[in-house]
Amino acid sequence: MTILGIETSCDETSAAVVRDGREVLSCVVHTQPQHQPFGGVVPEIASRCHIRLLPGIVKQAVAESGVGWHGIDEIAATRGPGLASSLLVGWSLAKGLAMRLGKPLRAVHHMEAHLHSVFLDPAAPDPHSVYPMLGLAVSGGHTSLYRMPAFGRLELIGRTVDDAAGEALDKAAKLLGLGYPGGPVIDKLARTCTPHQGIFPEGRIGDHAATGGLNPDLCLSFSGLKTALLRRVETAPPADEAAVAQLACDYQEAVVGAIVRRVEKALNGARYLAVGGGVSLNSRLRTLLADVCRKRGVGLLLALPRHCGDNAAMIAGLAGTGRGILSPAAFDLDIDPSWPSADSVA
Numbered sequence: 368m369t370i371l372g373i374e375t376s377c378d379e380t381s382a383a384v385v386r387d388g389r390e391v392l393s394c395v396v397h398t399q400p401q402h403q404p405f406g407g408v409v410p411e412i413a414s415r416c417h418i419r420l421l422p423g424i425v426k427q428a429v430a431e432s433g434v435g436w437h438g439i440d441e442i443a444a445t446r447g448p449g450l451a452s453s454l455l456v457g458w459s460l461a462k463g464l465a466m467r468l469g470k471p472l473r474a475v476h477h478m479e480a481h482l483h484s485v486f487l488d489p490a491a492p493d494p495h496s497v498y499p500m501l502g503l504a505v506s507g508g509h510t511s512l513y514r515m516p517a518f519g520r521l522e523l524i525g526r527t528v529d530d531a532a533g534e535a536l537d538k539a540a541k542l543l544g545l546g547y548p549g550g551p552v553i554d555k556l557a558r559t560c561t562p563h564q565g566i567f568p569e570g571r572i573g574d575h576a577a578t579g580g581l582n583p584d585l586c587l588s589f590s591g592l593k594t595a596l597l598r599r600v601e602t603a604p605p606a607d608e609a610a611v612a613q614l615a616c617d618y619q620e621a622v623v624g625a626i627v628r629r630v631e632k633a634l635n636g637a638r639y640l641a642v643g644g645g646v647s648l649n650s651r652l653r654t655l656l657a658d659v660c661r662k663r664g665v666g667l668l669l670a671l672p673r674h675c676g677d678n679a680a681m682i683a684g685l686a687g688t689g690r691g692i693l694s695p696a697a698f699d700l701d702i703d704p705s706w707p708s709a710d711s712v713a
């Protein structure tokens with residue numbers, strides 16, 4: 368099964384061709400630079416860029432795959448979650464292509480695809496052999512923990528109640544004048560320092576009502592952290608670059624530490640931990656997760672760096688395992704910017 372995947376949920380315009388869920392024949396990703404001056408993604412700019420660039424990127428992905436249009440068996444695209452106006456561009460083009468080519472169309476869940484990205488590494492085990500698994504999706508828009516008892520079954524067991532981890536890092540970088548996206552800059556700066564524990568507070572979660580019924584022990588809050596950094600910068604502005612680096616390092620430690628503590632609590636019974644999303648590139652997070660997994664005898668599955676951020680290979684890959692909503696039902700579907708999870712998808 369050779370699938371053309373399309374991903375436009377945020378500010379990456381991407382198309383890819385993947386065979387049988389794992390073999391990436393081509394993957395073109397364009398990260399839009401237009402958002403940098405704003406310190407965050409501007410939805411209207413993002414969708415306008417997708418409209419301009421996506422047709423060329425799709426053509427390029429098909430050409431680079433070497434299979435040609437006749438070699439594409441199915442079209443898959445992200446239906447949600449993500450920015451509405453961005454999702455509309457990719458989903459509409461996917462519908463049009465599937466109609467024109469007379470191929471099946473499949474709606475794919477973006478977060479489930481992030482978790483599938485670990486299997487695009489040829490060295491990863493068979494996706495059917497890793498359960499029960501715990502899934503951690505950490506990106507600019509999401510920080511979520513999924514219990515995955517069997518292939519294709521996802522149960523959301525924890526999430527952030529406010530900002531996502533990537534968003535918390537991006538906002539801190541903006542405050543410290545480090546540019547956008549802030550995650551990679553903070554990661555680099557933090558490597559030059561030794562983290563101090565407990566400088567920034569762990570976010571208070573509240574009760575089950577605040578978490579939408581999820582166990583508060585497995586949920587996260589990052590908005591208080593951001594306020595704590597703001598107060599600190601106002602009351603004691605960092606005197607030099609070294610002081611900025613130390614602040615960034617301590618802040619990152621708080622974000623990463625909070626995630627790792629939730630993972631530790633949720634690992635019970637899991638054979639593997641799969642980690643996807645842009646923040647999974649973070650070197651400190653990778654080190655701490657590796658330590659925890661070693662200690663607990665759990666296999667750690669990390670995506671290759673090129674598949675950590677938003678990319679269409681993970682969309683075409685997940686589609687190749689049979690997940691998602693297939694046509695004819697897919698042709699009647701609208702995008703879903705807050706598609707809760709794909710656990711009800713056959």
Ligand code: KG4
Nearest residue numbers: 506507508533548550551645646649676677
């Ligand atoms: O998955 P992604 O590309 O897009 C979303 O779906 O959000 O993730 C983007 C996020 C940004 O917040 C960015 O700052 C963060 O991933 N990020 C990192 C690193 N590289 C990217 N965060 C921490 N450390 C990194 N090395």
Ligand code: ZN
Nearest residue numbers: 506644676677
């Ligand atoms: Zn993403």
